[in-house]
Amino acid sequence: MIAIEGCAVATVDAAGDEYESGHVVVDGDRIVAVGPGTAPRDGADGGELRLVDGAGCLATPGLVNTHHHLYQWATRGLAQQENLFGWLTTLYPIWAGIDEELVAATAGAGLAWLALSGCTTSTDHHYVFPRGTGDLFAAEIAAAAEVGLRFHPGRGSMDLGASRGGLPPDHVVEETEAALAATEEAIDRHHDPSPGAMVRVAVAPCSPFSATPELMTGAAELARRKGVRLHTHLAETVEEEEFCLETQGCTPAEYAERLGWLGEDVWLAHAVHLSDAAVARFGATGTGVAHCPSSNARLGAGIARVPDLLTAGAPVGLGVDGAASQEAGQLGAELRQALYAARLRGGPAALTARDALALGTIGGARCLGRADELGSLEPGKLADVALWRLDGLGHAGIDDAVAALVFGPPAPLALLLVGGQEVVEGGELLTADAAAVTRRARRAHQRLMEVVV
Numbered sequence: 001m002i003a004i005e006g007c008a009v010a011t012v013d014a015a016g017d018e019y020e021s022g023h024v025v026v027d028g029d030r031i032v033a034v035g036p037g038t039a040p041r042d043g044a045d046g047g048e049l050r051l052v053d054g055a056g057c058l059a060t061p062g063l064v065n066t067h068h069h070l071y072q073w074a075t076r077g078l079a080q081q082e083n084l085f086g087w088l089t090t091l092y093p094i095w096a097g098i099d100e101e102l103v104a105a106t107a108g109a110g111l112a113w114l115a116l117s118g119c120t121t122s123t124d125h126h127y128v129f130p131r132g133t134g135d136l137f138a139a140e141i142a143a144a145a146e147v148g149l150r151f152h153p154g155r156g157s158m159d160l161g162a163s164r165g166g167l168p169p170d171h172v173v174e175e176t177e178a179a180l181a182a183t184e185e186a187i188d189r190h191h192d193p194s195p196g197a198m199v200r201v202a203v204a205p206c207s208p209f210s211a212t213p214e215l216m217t218g219a220a221e222l223a224r225r226k227g228v229r230l231h232t233h234l235a236e237t238v239e240e241e242e243f244c245l246e247t248q249g250c251t252p253a254e255y256a257e258r259l260g261w262l263g264e265d266v267w268l269a270h271a272v273h274l275s276d277a278a279v280a281r282f283g284a285t286g287t288g289v290a291h292c293p294s295s296n297a298r299l300g301a302g303i304a305r306v307p308d309l310l311t312a313g314a315p316v317g318l319g320v321d322g323a324a325s326q327e328a329g330q331l332g333a334e335l336r337q338a339l340y341a342a343r344l345r346g347g348p349a350a351l352t353a354r355d356a357l358a359l360g361t362i363g364g365a366r367c368l369g370r371a372d373e374l375g376s377l378e379p380g381k382l383a384d385v386a387l388w389r390l391d392g393l394g395h396a397g398i399d400d401a402v403a404a405l406v407f408g409p410p411a412p413l414a415l416l417l418v419g420g421q422e423v424v425e426g427g428e429l430l431t432a433d434a435a436a437v438t439r440r441a442r443r444a445h446q447r448l449m450e451v452v453v
């Protein structure tokens with residue numbers, strides 16, 4: 001058992017319970033007690049009890065990252081002034097050179113970096129599968145197991161190459177049927193539907209401009225037959241809307257609905273450009289949104305209508321997005337970025353610090369269909385806990401701990417638990433050698449760029 005006490009606690013439960021000085025007790029992979037004051041000692045039943053002094057800290061649920069492309073860690077800092085389509089057409093030919101070792105190295109780097117910013121559950125959206133380059137999907141799952149994060153990888157796919165009117169070059173796309181078969185195999189091999197699962201697989205064709213309608217509908221059919229979730233990019237940019245109007249005669253949101261892609265089992269990355277009607281449909285259907293404010297800013301894509309989506313009842317989580325369009329890659333920092341983005345669009349009351357924390361925790365858990373197990377500190381939920389240190393120079397003097405976390409600079413972690421296992425302690429990664437992870441990621445980048453040249 002681990003008992004954290006003497007810290008501020010923001011449970012992010014339905015009542016929004018917070019304690020100025022409280023405790024969180026963990027037994028095995030579950031939370032067994034949360035409340036004000038010191039931790040109860042009676043539940044220890046003779047087992048070993050580790051007491052953690054949380055003085056100067058804030059305990060929150062571990063953050064949930066709802067959108068990422070881990071392999072992009074190898075192509076950071078490129079296409080710096082491009083919009084989405086220009087950025088993609090610059091990077092697709094480079095991404096054609098990825099292989100199993102690169103995916104292992106970059107997934108290790110990206111997930112380690114996420115852990116150090118308070119993330120306990122991450123998705124990944126991997127959609128580049130060059131032929132004969134090894135088992136890329138298994139490589140990133142192995143990397144997540146090593147770092148110790150809960151992982152929801154989406155088996156992505158593209159089948160709409162440039163010769164058929166799509167954006168990616170033909171040599172990086174798959175055949176439709178082959179992509180669906182490989183996705184089904186990935187589910188059969190890696191998806192764990194059981195409670196407390198560390199790995200759940202989603203079906204995730206890449207986007208309307210790189211996947212055919214046949215792949216999109218086939219993917220929805222497959223996901224529903226297998227009981228897994230659906231993920232894709234949607235309504236990210238004005239250019240995407242123009243592409244959709246031209247090729248499908250409707251907006252991306254209307255296209256998604258036509259393909260069977262709105263629903264409680266779907267979460268969509270970005271959803272920046274939505275009409276009032278689309279916002280209402282997302283709410284009515286329970287379609288989730290992975291809000292990626294830094295990536296949207298980096299690519300100049302626009303600002304998602306997060307407060308409107310929340311009012312409509314749509315689940316909204318946060319995503320760092322791939323490291324090639326969001327080099328910072330820290331999920332903790334996205335709390336502040338989400339708050340700022342909402343306020344730039346809707347004024348200073350558009351989103352509160354607590355709203356932002358909810359997006360990064362329970363909102364993300366809802367997007368992944370795991371709000372019953374993740375996203376808040378409550379007895380019975382999985383022991384995914386972030387203990388943030390708020391007594392240093394960066395946060396000193398902000399009395400409201402949640403405001404300090406969200407408005408302040410990225411806070412160091414005193415402790416990060418995933419399923420009760422210690423992943424970060426005292427700001428250091430316990431599960432992997434950060435220096436070795438860094439060297440391996442740098443090598444992967446250098447090797448990829450040599451292939452390109």
Ligand SMILES: [Zn+2]
Pocket residue numbers: 067068069125233269321322
């Ligand atoms: Zn993305």
